[in-house]
Amino acid sequence: MNSITFYSLVKREVSRFSKVAIQTIFAPLISTGLYLIIFSYSFKSREVVGYGIPYISFIVPGLIMMSLIQNSFANTSSSLIGAKYNGNIVDFLLAPFSYIELTLGFMIGGIVRGMLVGSVIYLVSILFYGGEIVHPLLALLFAFLVSSIFSLLGIIAGLWAEKFDHVSIFSNFFITPLTFLSGVFYSVKGLPGIWSKVSLFNPVFYMVDATRYAFIGQSDVNPSFSLVIIGGLAVGLLLLVTYLFKIGYKVKS
Amino acid sequence: MSVAIEIQNINKKYGDLEALKDINLTINRGEFFGLLGPNGAGKSTLIGILGGLVNKDFGRITVLGKDIISNYRETKKSLGIVPQEVTFDPYFNVRETLEIQSGYFGIKNNDEKINELLKALDLTDKAEIGPRQLSGGMKRRLLIAKALVHNPEIIVLDEPTAGVDVELRNSLWDYVIKLNSQGKTIILTTHYLEEAETLCDRIAIMNKGEIVKIDTKENLINSIDKKVVSVKFADSVIGLAEKLEGTSCKIDEEENRIEIEASKNDLNDLLKFINNLDLHIVDMNIESAKLEDVFIKLTNLGGDRDE
Numbered sequence: 001m002n003s004i005t006f007y008s009l010v011k012r013e014v015s016r017f018s019k020v021a022i023q024t025i026f027a028p029l030i031s032t033g034l035y036l037i038i039f040s041y042s043f044k045s046r047e048v049v050g051y052g053i054p055y056i057s058f059i060v061p062g063l064i065m066m067s068l069i070q071n072s073f074a075n076t077s078s079s080l081i082g083a084k085y086n087g088n089i090v091d092f093l094l095a096p097f098s099y100i101e102l103t104l105g106f107m108i109g110g111i112v113r114g115m116l117v118g119s120v121i122y123l124v125s126i127l128f129y130g131g132e133i134v135h136p137l138l139a140l141l142f143a144f145l146v147s148s149i150f151s152l153l154g155i156i157a158g159l160w161a162e163k164f165d166h167v168s169i170f171s172n173f174f175i176t177p178l179t180f181l182s183g184v185f186y187s188v189k190g191l192p193g194i195w196s197k198v199s200l201f202n203p204v205f206y207m208v209d210a211t212r213y214a215f216i217g218q219s220d221v222n223p224s225f226s227l228v229i230i231g232g233l234a235v236g237l238l239l240l241v242t243y244l245f246k247i248g249y250k251v252k253s
Numbered sequence: 254m255s256v257a258i259e260i261q262n263i264n265k266k267y268g269d270l271e272a273l274k275d276i277n278l279t280i281n282r283g284e285f286f287g288l289l290g291p292n293g294a295g296k297s298t299l300i301g302i303l304g305g306l307v308n309k310d311f312g313r314i315t316v317l318g319k320d321i322i323s324n325y326r327e328t329k330k331s332l333g334i335v336p337q338e339v340t341f342d343p344y345f346n347v348r349e350t351l352e353i354q355s356g357y358f359g360i361k362n363n364d365e366k367i368n369e370l371l372k373a374l375d376l377t378d379k380a381e382i383g384p385r386q387l388s389g390g391m392k393r394r395l396l397i398a399k400a401l402v403h404n405p406e407i408i409v410l411d412e413p414t415a416g417v418d419v420e421l422r423n424s425l426w427d428y429v430i431k432l433n434s435q436g437k438t439i440i441l442t443t444h445y446l447e448e449a450e451t452l453c454d455r456i457a458i459m460n461k462g463e464i465v466k467i468d469t470k471e472n473l474i475n476s477i478d479k480k481v482v483s484v485k486f487a488d489s490v491i492g493l494a495e496k497l498e499g500t501s502c503k504i505d506e507e508e509n510r511i512e513i514e515a516s517k518n519d520l521n522d523l524l525k526f527i528n529n530l531d532l533h534i535v536d537m538n539i540e541s542a543k544l545e546d547v548f549i550k551l552t553n554l555g556g557d558r559d560e
Contacts, residue, residue: 002326008356016344087340091399094304094336095357096329252308253267253301 013109
Protein backbone atom coordinates (compact mmCIF):
# COMPACT_ATOMS: atom_id res chain seq x y z
CA MET A 1 0.00 0.00 0.00
CA ASN A 2 1.38 3.43 -0.96
CA SER A 3 0.80 5.70 2.03
CA ILE A 4 0.68 8.98 0.06
CA THR A 5 -1.70 7.57 -2.55
CA PHE A 6 -3.98 6.12 0.12
CA TYR A 7 -3.83 9.20 2.36
CA SER A 8 -4.71 11.43 -0.62
CA LEU A 9 -7.91 9.48 -1.26
CA VAL A 10 -8.89 9.63 2.43
CA LYS A 11 -8.10 13.36 2.46
CA ARG A 12 -10.19 13.88 -0.67
CA GLU A 13 -13.14 12.01 0.85
CA VAL A 14 -12.99 13.88 4.16
CA SER A 15 -12.45 17.28 2.47
CA ARG A 16 -15.39 16.60 0.17
CA PHE A 17 -17.96 16.32 2.97
CA SER A 18 -16.24 18.96 5.12
CA LYS A 19 -16.73 21.52 2.33
CA VAL A 20 -20.49 21.03 2.62
CA ALA A 21 -20.58 20.57 6.42
CA ILE A 22 -23.95 22.30 6.80
CA GLN A 23 -25.53 19.61 4.70
CA THR A 24 -23.42 16.67 5.87
CA ILE A 25 -22.88 17.32 9.59
CA PHE A 26 -25.39 19.88 10.83
CA ALA A 27 -28.49 18.73 8.92
CA PRO A 28 -28.43 15.27 10.58
CA LEU A 29 -27.95 17.00 13.93
CA ILE A 30 -31.19 18.96 13.41
CA SER A 31 -33.27 15.89 12.52
CA THR A 32 -31.91 13.74 15.37
CA GLY A 33 -32.16 16.69 17.77
CA LEU A 34 -35.87 16.88 16.94
CA TYR A 35 -36.30 13.17 17.75
CA LEU A 36 -34.61 13.78 21.11
CA ILE A 37 -36.81 16.77 21.92
CA ILE A 38 -40.06 15.04 20.88
CA PHE A 39 -39.37 11.72 22.60
CA SER A 40 -37.98 13.25 25.77
CA TYR A 41 -41.10 15.43 26.04
CA SER A 42 -43.73 12.87 24.91
CA PHE A 43 -42.48 9.87 26.89
CA LYS A 44 -41.03 11.72 29.85
CA SER A 45 -42.42 9.35 32.46
CA ARG A 46 -42.33 6.14 30.37
CA GLU A 47 -40.01 3.28 31.25
CA VAL A 48 -39.03 0.51 28.81
CA VAL A 49 -40.42 -2.90 29.82
CA GLY A 50 -37.66 -5.23 31.00
CA TYR A 51 -35.00 -2.50 31.13
CA GLY A 52 -36.11 -0.33 34.03
CA ILE A 53 -34.63 2.86 32.58
CA PRO A 54 -36.17 6.08 31.22
CA TYR A 55 -37.25 5.86 27.57
CA ILE A 56 -34.87 8.63 26.48
CA SER A 57 -31.87 6.66 27.85
CA PHE A 58 -33.11 3.64 25.91
CA ILE A 59 -33.42 5.36 22.53
CA VAL A 60 -30.25 7.51 22.56
CA PRO A 61 -27.89 4.65 21.51
CA GLY A 62 -30.31 3.68 18.71
CA LEU A 63 -30.66 7.28 17.50
CA ILE A 64 -26.89 7.74 17.43
CA MET A 65 -26.52 4.46 15.53
CA MET A 66 -29.28 5.48 13.09
CA SER A 67 -27.51 8.75 12.23
CA LEU A 68 -24.20 6.99 11.95
CA ILE A 69 -25.70 4.42 9.57
CA GLN A 70 -27.39 7.04 7.38
CA ASN A 71 -24.35 9.30 7.17
CA SER A 72 -21.68 6.72 6.53
CA PHE A 73 -23.91 5.26 3.79
CA ALA A 74 -24.69 8.70 2.35
CA ASN A 75 -21.02 9.70 2.25
CA THR A 76 -19.71 6.86 0.12
CA SER A 77 -22.80 6.45 -2.05
CA SER A 78 -23.00 10.17 -2.90
CA SER A 79 -19.25 10.40 -3.45
CA LEU A 80 -19.29 7.59 -6.00
CA ILE A 81 -22.52 8.44 -7.82
CA GLY A 82 -21.35 12.08 -7.92
CA ALA A 83 -18.02 10.97 -9.39
CA LYS A 84 -19.87 8.91 -12.00
CA TYR A 85 -22.21 11.80 -12.79
CA ASN A 86 -19.40 14.37 -13.11
CA GLY A 87 -17.17 11.87 -14.89
CA ASN A 88 -14.31 12.22 -12.40
CA ILE A 89 -14.63 8.51 -11.57
CA VAL A 90 -11.88 8.21 -14.21
CA ASP A 91 -9.51 9.90 -11.73
CA PHE A 92 -9.74 6.84 -9.49
CA LEU A 93 -9.45 4.40 -12.40
CA LEU A 94 -6.48 6.07 -14.08
CA ALA A 95 -4.52 6.53 -10.84
CA PRO A 96 -2.33 3.75 -9.45
CA PHE A 97 -4.65 2.73 -6.58
CA SER A 98 -4.67 -0.88 -5.51
CA TYR A 99 -8.20 -2.26 -5.16
CA ILE A 100 -7.91 -2.50 -1.39
CA GLU A 101 -6.69 1.13 -1.25
CA LEU A 102 -9.79 2.23 -3.14
CA THR A 103 -12.01 0.21 -0.80
CA LEU A 104 -10.38 1.44 2.41
CA GLY A 105 -10.00 5.02 1.17
CA PHE A 106 -13.69 5.46 0.42
CA MET A 107 -14.66 3.44 3.51
CA ILE A 108 -12.62 5.58 5.90
CA GLY A 109 -14.20 8.73 4.44
CA GLY A 110 -17.61 7.26 5.34
CA ILE A 111 -16.42 6.15 8.79
CA VAL A 112 -15.08 9.61 9.60
CA ARG A 113 -18.34 11.28 8.62
CA GLY A 114 -20.50 8.65 10.37
CA MET A 115 -18.53 8.83 13.60
CA LEU A 116 -18.31 12.61 13.48
CA VAL A 117 -22.09 12.94 13.16
CA GLY A 118 -22.56 10.24 15.84
CA SER A 119 -20.20 12.10 18.19
CA VAL A 120 -21.94 15.44 17.68
CA ILE A 121 -25.32 13.81 18.36
CA TYR A 122 -23.92 12.13 21.46
CA LEU A 123 -22.72 15.51 22.75
CA VAL A 124 -26.19 16.98 22.22
CA SER A 125 -27.86 13.95 23.82
CA ILE A 126 -25.95 14.63 27.05
CA LEU A 127 -28.42 17.46 27.61
CA PHE A 128 -31.28 14.96 27.48
CA TYR A 129 -30.03 11.87 29.37
CA GLY A 130 -26.83 12.82 31.20
CA GLY A 131 -24.33 11.19 28.83
CA GLU A 132 -23.36 8.05 30.73
CA ILE A 133 -21.73 5.28 28.68
CA VAL A 134 -21.13 2.02 30.60
CA HIS A 135 -18.59 0.56 28.12
CA PRO A 136 -17.15 3.52 26.15
CA LEU A 137 -14.48 1.54 24.26
CA LEU A 138 -17.05 -1.01 23.20
CA ALA A 139 -19.30 1.83 22.01
CA LEU A 140 -16.42 3.15 19.89
CA LEU A 141 -15.71 -0.33 18.49
CA PHE A 142 -19.36 -0.84 17.50
CA ALA A 143 -19.55 2.66 16.00
CA PHE A 144 -16.45 1.92 13.95
CA LEU A 145 -17.71 -1.46 12.73
CA VAL A 146 -21.23 -0.25 11.92
CA SER A 147 -19.99 2.81 10.05
CA SER A 148 -17.60 0.52 8.16
CA ILE A 149 -20.48 -1.74 7.13
CA PHE A 150 -22.65 1.11 5.89
CA SER A 151 -19.75 2.88 4.20
CA LEU A 152 -19.13 -0.34 2.29
CA LEU A 153 -22.83 -0.70 1.47
CA GLY A 154 -22.74 2.91 0.27
CA ILE A 155 -19.86 2.05 -2.07
CA ILE A 156 -21.88 -0.87 -3.48
CA ALA A 157 -24.92 1.39 -3.94
CA GLY A 158 -22.77 4.11 -5.56
CA LEU A 159 -21.18 1.65 -7.96
CA TRP A 160 -24.50 -0.01 -8.79
CA ALA A 161 -26.49 3.22 -9.23
CA GLU A 162 -26.69 4.81 -12.65
CA LYS A 163 -28.38 7.97 -11.36
CA PHE A 164 -28.99 9.68 -8.04
CA ASP A 165 -32.53 8.21 -7.81
CA HIS A 166 -31.09 4.71 -7.66
CA VAL A 167 -29.25 5.57 -4.46
CA SER A 168 -32.53 6.72 -2.89
CA ILE A 169 -34.07 3.37 -3.83
CA PHE A 170 -31.34 1.64 -1.87
CA SER A 171 -31.78 4.05 1.00
CA ASN A 172 -35.60 4.19 1.10
CA PHE A 173 -36.34 0.52 0.46
CA PHE A 174 -33.55 -1.12 2.45
CA ILE A 175 -31.65 1.10 4.86
CA THR A 176 -34.54 3.10 6.35
CA PRO A 177 -36.98 0.15 6.90
CA LEU A 178 -34.25 -2.08 8.34
CA THR A 179 -33.14 0.73 10.66
CA PHE A 180 -36.64 1.68 11.85
CA LEU A 181 -37.50 -2.01 12.43
CA SER A 182 -34.24 -2.71 14.26
CA GLY A 183 -35.42 -1.73 17.72
CA VAL A 184 -34.19 1.85 17.77
CA PHE A 185 -37.47 2.96 19.36
CA TYR A 186 -38.55 -0.25 21.12
CA SER A 187 -37.22 -3.48 22.63
CA VAL A 188 -37.82 -6.40 20.26
CA LYS A 189 -38.45 -8.58 23.33
CA GLY A 190 -41.70 -6.67 23.75
CA LEU A 191 -42.86 -7.37 20.18
CA PRO A 192 -45.88 -9.68 19.85
CA GLY A 193 -45.53 -13.32 18.68
CA ILE A 194 -43.46 -14.03 15.60
CA TRP A 195 -42.30 -10.42 15.14
CA SER A 196 -39.68 -10.68 17.88
CA LYS A 197 -38.25 -13.69 15.99
CA VAL A 198 -38.44 -11.93 12.60
CA SER A 199 -36.41 -9.05 14.05
CA LEU A 200 -33.52 -11.45 14.64
CA PHE A 201 -33.08 -11.70 10.84
CA ASN A 202 -32.50 -7.96 10.63
CA PRO A 203 -28.73 -7.34 10.86
CA VAL A 204 -29.27 -3.72 11.93
CA PHE A 205 -31.00 -5.05 15.06
CA TYR A 206 -27.67 -6.50 16.29
CA MET A 207 -25.91 -3.19 15.64
CA VAL A 208 -28.44 -1.18 17.63
CA ASP A 209 -28.71 -3.79 20.37
CA ALA A 210 -24.93 -4.10 20.82
CA THR A 211 -24.54 -0.33 20.94
CA ARG A 212 -27.27 -0.16 23.54
CA TYR A 213 -25.32 -2.71 25.58
CA ALA A 214 -22.24 -0.49 25.36
CA PHE A 215 -24.27 2.52 26.52
CA ILE A 216 -26.50 1.09 29.27
CA GLY A 217 -25.09 -2.37 29.96
CA GLN A 218 -28.31 -4.13 28.91
CA SER A 219 -29.38 -5.69 25.62
CA ASP A 220 -31.94 -8.02 24.04
CA VAL A 221 -29.30 -10.53 22.84
CA ASN A 222 -25.77 -11.40 23.98
CA PRO A 223 -23.44 -8.60 22.73
CA SER A 224 -20.69 -11.13 21.88
CA PHE A 225 -23.07 -12.77 19.41
CA SER A 226 -23.87 -9.34 17.94
CA LEU A 227 -20.14 -8.61 17.66
CA VAL A 228 -19.60 -11.80 15.66
CA ILE A 229 -22.43 -10.91 13.27
CA ILE A 230 -21.30 -7.28 12.88
CA GLY A 231 -17.63 -8.22 12.48
CA GLY A 232 -18.46 -10.96 9.99
CA LEU A 233 -20.59 -8.59 7.92
CA ALA A 234 -17.83 -5.98 7.90
CA VAL A 235 -15.19 -8.44 6.71
CA GLY A 236 -17.52 -10.00 4.11
CA LEU A 237 -18.46 -6.61 2.67
CA LEU A 238 -14.82 -5.48 2.66
CA LEU A 239 -13.90 -8.47 0.50
CA LEU A 240 -16.92 -8.00 -1.75
CA VAL A 241 -16.23 -4.29 -2.38
CA THR A 242 -12.55 -4.97 -3.08
CA TYR A 243 -13.64 -7.56 -5.65
CA LEU A 244 -16.12 -5.11 -7.22
CA PHE A 245 -13.33 -2.55 -7.66
CA LYS A 246 -11.12 -5.24 -9.14
CA ILE A 247 -13.64 -6.18 -11.83
CA GLY A 248 -14.60 -2.54 -12.34
CA TYR A 249 -18.25 -3.28 -11.55
CA LYS A 250 -20.39 -0.75 -13.44
CA VAL A 251 -17.50 1.66 -13.86
CA LYS A 252 -15.45 -0.11 -16.51
CA SER A 253 -17.04 -1.07 -19.81
CA MET B 254 15.00 2.50 -29.95
CA SER B 255 13.22 0.97 -26.92
CA VAL B 256 9.53 0.26 -26.92
CA ALA B 257 7.11 2.47 -24.99
CA ILE B 258 3.89 0.58 -25.69
CA GLU B 259 3.40 -2.84 -27.22
CA ILE B 260 -0.17 -3.78 -28.13
CA GLN B 261 -0.70 -7.42 -29.12
CA ASN B 262 -3.90 -8.94 -30.50
CA ILE B 263 -6.26 -6.68 -28.58
CA ASN B 264 -9.93 -7.48 -29.11
CA LYS B 265 -12.97 -5.85 -27.60
CA LYS B 266 -16.66 -6.42 -28.23
CA TYR B 267 -19.66 -4.44 -26.98
CA GLY B 268 -22.47 -6.96 -27.48
CA ASP B 269 -22.38 -7.80 -31.18
CA LEU B 270 -20.28 -4.76 -32.06
CA GLU B 271 -16.61 -5.52 -32.55
CA ALA B 272 -15.06 -2.32 -31.24
CA LEU B 273 -11.48 -3.55 -31.66
CA LYS B 274 -10.44 -6.37 -33.98
CA ASP B 275 -7.07 -7.91 -33.29
CA ILE B 276 -5.11 -4.68 -32.83
CA ASN B 277 -1.32 -4.93 -33.01
CA LEU B 278 0.76 -1.82 -32.57
CA THR B 279 4.19 -0.86 -31.30
CA ILE B 280 4.96 2.68 -30.22
CA ASN B 281 8.59 3.56 -29.56
CA ARG B 282 9.95 5.67 -26.76
CA GLY B 283 10.25 9.32 -27.64
CA GLU B 284 7.87 9.10 -30.60
CA PHE B 285 5.14 11.62 -31.36
CA PHE B 286 2.55 9.12 -32.52
CA GLY B 287 -0.81 9.92 -34.09
CA LEU B 288 -3.83 7.67 -33.74
CA LEU B 289 -6.40 8.85 -36.24
CA GLY B 290 -9.78 7.61 -37.36
CA PRO B 291 -13.40 8.67 -37.73
CA ASN B 292 -15.86 8.57 -34.79
CA GLY B 293 -16.43 5.00 -33.68
CA ALA B 294 -13.13 3.77 -35.13
CA GLY B 295 -12.07 2.40 -31.72
CA LYS B 296 -9.40 4.94 -30.75
CA SER B 297 -10.91 5.84 -27.37
CA THR B 298 -11.66 2.18 -26.59
CA LEU B 299 -8.01 1.35 -27.22
CA ILE B 300 -6.87 4.24 -25.01
CA GLY B 301 -9.44 3.17 -22.39
CA ILE B 302 -7.96 -0.33 -22.29
CA LEU B 303 -4.47 1.13 -22.00
CA GLY B 304 -5.48 3.29 -19.02
CA GLY B 305 -7.65 0.70 -17.25
CA LEU B 306 -10.98 2.38 -18.04
CA VAL B 307 -12.14 -0.46 -20.31
CA ASN B 308 -11.73 -4.22 -19.86
CA LYS B 309 -10.24 -5.96 -22.88
CA ASP B 310 -11.66 -9.27 -24.10
CA PHE B 311 -8.38 -10.66 -25.38
CA GLY B 312 -4.78 -9.67 -26.01
CA ARG B 313 -1.95 -8.07 -24.11
CA ILE B 314 -0.54 -4.59 -23.66
CA THR B 315 2.79 -3.72 -22.12
CA VAL B 316 3.92 -0.26 -21.07
CA LEU B 317 7.69 0.17 -20.85
CA GLY B 318 7.92 -3.63 -20.84
CA LYS B 319 5.39 -4.17 -18.04
CA ASP B 320 2.01 -5.83 -18.43
CA ILE B 321 -0.89 -3.42 -17.80
CA ILE B 322 -2.85 -6.07 -15.89
CA SER B 323 -0.28 -7.78 -13.69
CA ASN B 324 1.76 -4.57 -13.14
CA TYR B 325 -1.09 -2.09 -13.35
CA ARG B 326 0.15 0.17 -10.56
CA GLU B 327 3.53 0.70 -12.21
CA THR B 328 2.16 1.09 -15.73
CA LYS B 329 -0.40 3.67 -14.57
CA LYS B 330 2.41 5.77 -13.08
CA SER B 331 4.12 5.80 -16.49
CA LEU B 332 0.98 6.99 -18.28
CA GLY B 333 -0.62 10.40 -18.33
CA ILE B 334 -3.97 10.10 -20.08
CA VAL B 335 -6.15 13.04 -21.04
CA PRO B 336 -9.60 11.52 -21.58
CA GLN B 337 -11.84 12.77 -24.35
CA GLU B 338 -14.77 13.54 -22.05
CA VAL B 339 -14.45 16.72 -20.01
CA THR B 340 -14.76 15.72 -16.36
CA PHE B 341 -14.24 17.60 -13.11
CA ASP B 342 -14.46 17.20 -9.36
CA PRO B 343 -16.85 19.99 -8.31
CA TYR B 344 -15.63 20.16 -4.71
CA PHE B 345 -12.09 21.34 -5.39
CA ASN B 346 -10.58 24.38 -7.09
CA VAL B 347 -7.92 24.09 -9.79
CA ARG B 348 -4.92 24.03 -7.44
CA GLU B 349 -6.55 21.65 -4.97
CA THR B 350 -7.48 19.34 -7.87
CA LEU B 351 -3.85 19.21 -8.98
CA GLU B 352 -2.61 18.68 -5.41
CA ILE B 353 -5.03 15.79 -4.90
CA GLN B 354 -4.11 14.33 -8.28
CA SER B 355 -0.40 14.51 -7.36
CA GLY B 356 -1.20 12.65 -4.15
CA TYR B 357 -3.05 9.92 -6.07
CA PHE B 358 0.22 9.29 -7.90
CA GLY B 359 2.21 9.20 -4.66
CA ILE B 360 3.70 12.71 -4.94
CA LYS B 361 3.72 15.06 -1.97
CA ASN B 362 4.62 18.77 -2.12
CA ASN B 363 4.37 19.03 -5.91
CA ASP B 364 4.02 22.82 -6.01
CA GLU B 365 6.86 23.37 -8.48
CA LYS B 366 5.35 21.07 -11.12
CA ILE B 367 1.83 22.37 -10.43
CA ASN B 368 2.96 25.97 -10.92
CA GLU B 369 4.80 25.02 -14.12
CA LEU B 370 1.65 23.39 -15.51
CA LEU B 371 -0.60 26.25 -14.46
CA LYS B 372 1.72 28.65 -16.29
CA ALA B 373 2.14 26.48 -19.39
CA LEU B 374 -1.61 25.99 -19.71
CA ASP B 375 -2.47 29.59 -18.83
CA LEU B 376 -4.39 28.65 -15.70
CA THR B 377 -2.33 30.56 -13.11
CA ASP B 378 -4.97 33.24 -12.56
CA LYS B 379 -7.67 30.56 -12.32
CA ALA B 380 -5.84 28.47 -9.69
CA GLU B 381 -8.21 29.31 -6.85
CA ILE B 382 -11.39 29.02 -8.93
CA GLY B 383 -13.81 26.09 -8.73
CA PRO B 384 -14.25 24.01 -11.90
CA ARG B 385 -17.87 25.09 -12.37
CA GLN B 386 -16.63 28.62 -12.98
CA LEU B 387 -14.20 27.49 -15.70
CA SER B 388 -15.10 27.67 -19.38
CA GLY B 389 -15.12 24.49 -21.48
CA GLY B 390 -11.64 25.21 -22.84
CA MET B 391 -10.28 25.88 -19.35
CA LYS B 392 -11.77 22.64 -18.03
CA ARG B 393 -10.02 20.79 -20.84
CA ARG B 394 -6.73 22.47 -19.98
CA LEU B 395 -7.24 21.42 -16.35
CA LEU B 396 -7.68 17.83 -17.60
CA ILE B 397 -4.37 18.13 -19.43
CA ALA B 398 -2.65 19.50 -16.31
CA LYS B 399 -4.06 16.60 -14.27
CA ALA B 400 -2.64 14.08 -16.72
CA LEU B 401 0.82 15.68 -16.58
CA VAL B 402 1.07 16.41 -12.87
CA HIS B 403 3.00 13.19 -12.10
CA ASN B 404 5.49 13.80 -14.93
CA PRO B 405 4.61 10.61 -16.86
CA GLU B 406 6.93 9.04 -19.44
CA ILE B 407 4.06 8.47 -21.88
CA ILE B 408 1.42 11.10 -22.51
CA VAL B 409 -1.82 10.12 -24.22
CA LEU B 410 -3.91 13.00 -25.51
CA ASP B 411 -7.40 11.97 -26.63
CA GLU B 412 -8.81 14.95 -28.55
CA PRO B 413 -7.05 17.46 -26.29
CA THR B 414 -7.81 20.57 -28.29
CA ALA B 415 -11.55 20.16 -28.87
CA GLY B 416 -13.14 23.43 -27.73
CA VAL B 417 -9.79 25.12 -27.06
CA ASP B 418 -9.25 28.39 -28.91
CA VAL B 419 -6.49 28.75 -31.49
CA GLU B 420 -4.07 30.80 -29.40
CA LEU B 421 -4.18 28.41 -26.46
CA ARG B 422 -4.06 25.43 -28.80
CA ASN B 423 -0.77 26.74 -30.14
CA SER B 424 0.65 27.30 -26.66
CA LEU B 425 -0.47 23.80 -25.67
CA TRP B 426 1.32 22.30 -28.67
CA ASP B 427 4.46 24.30 -27.90
CA TYR B 428 4.43 22.76 -24.42
CA VAL B 429 3.77 19.23 -25.72
CA ILE B 430 6.56 19.59 -28.32
CA LYS B 431 8.87 20.67 -25.50
CA LEU B 432 7.90 17.57 -23.49
CA ASN B 433 8.51 15.41 -26.56
CA SER B 434 11.94 16.97 -27.08
CA GLN B 435 12.73 16.04 -23.46
CA GLY B 436 12.14 12.41 -24.40
CA LYS B 437 8.48 11.93 -23.47
CA THR B 438 6.45 9.69 -25.72
CA ILE B 439 3.32 11.40 -27.02
CA ILE B 440 0.26 9.64 -28.40
CA LEU B 441 -2.29 11.92 -29.96
CA THR B 442 -5.79 11.43 -31.27
CA THR B 443 -7.35 14.44 -32.91
CA HIS B 444 -9.98 15.45 -35.41
CA TYR B 445 -7.76 18.32 -36.51
CA LEU B 446 -5.75 16.45 -39.13
CA GLU B 447 -3.50 19.40 -39.82
CA GLU B 448 -2.37 19.15 -36.16
CA ALA B 449 -1.46 15.51 -36.62
CA GLU B 450 0.27 16.33 -39.90
CA THR B 451 2.36 19.03 -38.25
CA LEU B 452 3.19 17.19 -35.04
CA CYS B 453 3.31 13.43 -35.52
CA ASP B 454 6.29 11.34 -36.64
CA ARG B 455 4.26 8.18 -37.25
CA ILE B 456 0.56 7.74 -37.67
CA ALA B 457 -1.86 4.82 -37.38
CA ILE B 458 -5.19 5.21 -39.12
CA MET B 459 -8.04 3.25 -37.59
CA ASN B 460 -11.41 2.43 -39.09
CA LYS B 461 -14.20 0.22 -37.76
CA GLY B 462 -12.07 -1.30 -35.02
CA GLU B 463 -9.05 -2.06 -37.21
CA ILE B 464 -5.75 -0.39 -37.95
CA VAL B 465 -5.88 0.14 -41.69
CA LYS B 466 -2.45 1.75 -42.07
CA ILE B 467 0.58 2.53 -39.93
CA ASP B 468 3.47 4.47 -41.40
CA THR B 469 5.53 7.60 -41.14
CA LYS B 470 3.70 10.78 -41.99
CA GLU B 471 5.83 11.27 -45.12
CA ASN B 472 5.17 7.77 -46.45
CA LEU B 473 1.45 8.11 -45.83
CA ILE B 474 1.28 11.39 -47.72
CA ASN B 475 3.49 10.12 -50.55
CA SER B 476 1.19 7.13 -50.93
CA ILE B 477 -1.37 9.47 -52.48
CA ASP B 478 -0.52 10.38 -56.07
CA LYS B 479 -2.14 13.78 -56.19
CA LYS B 480 -1.15 17.36 -57.04
CA VAL B 481 -3.52 20.29 -57.00
CA VAL B 482 -2.58 23.09 -59.38
CA SER B 483 -4.25 26.40 -58.63
CA VAL B 484 -3.89 29.23 -61.20
CA LYS B 485 -5.17 32.81 -61.08
CA PHE B 486 -5.46 34.63 -64.40
CA ALA B 487 -5.65 38.30 -65.28
CA ASP B 488 -8.14 37.42 -68.04
CA SER B 489 -11.65 36.05 -67.69
CA VAL B 490 -11.99 32.29 -67.31
CA ILE B 491 -15.57 32.24 -68.62
CA GLY B 492 -15.77 29.61 -71.31
CA LEU B 493 -12.86 27.58 -69.99
CA ALA B 494 -15.14 24.84 -68.67
CA GLU B 495 -15.51 23.40 -72.17
CA LYS B 496 -11.75 23.19 -72.70
CA LEU B 497 -11.22 21.59 -69.32
CA GLU B 498 -13.89 18.94 -69.77
CA GLY B 499 -12.69 15.53 -68.61
CA THR B 500 -10.34 16.90 -65.93
CA SER B 501 -11.00 17.16 -62.20
CA CYS B 502 -11.37 20.91 -62.20
CA LYS B 503 -12.99 23.73 -60.22
CA ILE B 504 -13.54 27.11 -61.88
CA ASP B 505 -14.10 30.35 -59.99
CA GLU B 506 -15.34 32.78 -62.64
CA GLU B 507 -15.52 35.74 -60.23
CA GLU B 508 -11.89 35.38 -59.11
CA ASN B 509 -10.65 34.17 -62.53
CA ARG B 510 -9.14 31.17 -60.82
CA ILE B 511 -8.99 27.48 -61.75
CA GLU B 512 -7.99 24.53 -59.61
CA ILE B 513 -7.06 21.25 -61.31
CA GLU B 514 -6.22 17.91 -59.72
CA ALA B 515 -3.64 15.74 -61.42
CA SER B 516 -1.32 12.83 -60.79
CA LYS B 517 2.44 13.48 -60.54
CA ASN B 518 2.99 11.95 -64.01
CA ASP B 519 0.43 14.25 -65.61
CA LEU B 520 1.85 17.40 -64.06
CA ASN B 521 4.13 18.24 -66.99
CA ASP B 522 1.32 17.91 -69.56
CA LEU B 523 -1.00 19.91 -67.35
CA LEU B 524 1.40 22.84 -67.07
CA LYS B 525 1.91 22.85 -70.86
CA PHE B 526 -1.86 22.81 -71.30
CA ILE B 527 -2.28 25.79 -68.94
CA ASN B 528 0.45 27.67 -70.81
CA ASN B 529 -1.30 26.99 -74.11
CA LEU B 530 -4.54 28.50 -72.87
CA ASP B 531 -3.03 31.84 -73.85
CA LEU B 532 -4.26 33.58 -70.71
CA HIS B 533 -2.15 35.92 -68.60
CA ILE B 534 -1.16 34.13 -65.39
CA VAL B 535 -0.87 36.30 -62.25
CA ASP B 536 -0.44 33.60 -59.63
CA MET B 537 0.16 29.87 -59.48
CA ASN B 538 0.36 27.36 -56.66
CA ILE B 539 0.99 23.58 -56.67
CA GLU B 540 -0.04 21.65 -53.57
CA SER B 541 0.84 18.07 -52.69
CA ALA B 542 -1.54 15.61 -51.05
CA LYS B 543 -2.38 16.18 -47.41
CA LEU B 544 -2.89 13.81 -44.55
CA GLU B 545 -6.59 14.55 -44.93
CA ASP B 546 -6.53 12.96 -48.41
CA VAL B 547 -4.92 9.83 -46.97
CA PHE B 548 -7.44 9.78 -44.15
CA ILE B 549 -10.41 10.10 -46.51
CA LYS B 550 -9.06 7.45 -48.82
CA LEU B 551 -8.41 4.93 -46.06
CA THR B 552 -11.51 5.48 -43.99
CA ASN B 553 -14.17 6.16 -46.60
CA LEU B 554 -12.98 4.19 -49.57
CA GLY B 555 -11.24 1.28 -47.87
CA GLY B 556 -8.43 -0.09 -49.97
CA ASP B 557 -4.78 -0.42 -48.87
CA ARG B 558 -4.80 -2.39 -45.69
CA ASP B 559 -1.87 -3.60 -43.69
CA GLU B 560 -2.44 -7.25 -43.04
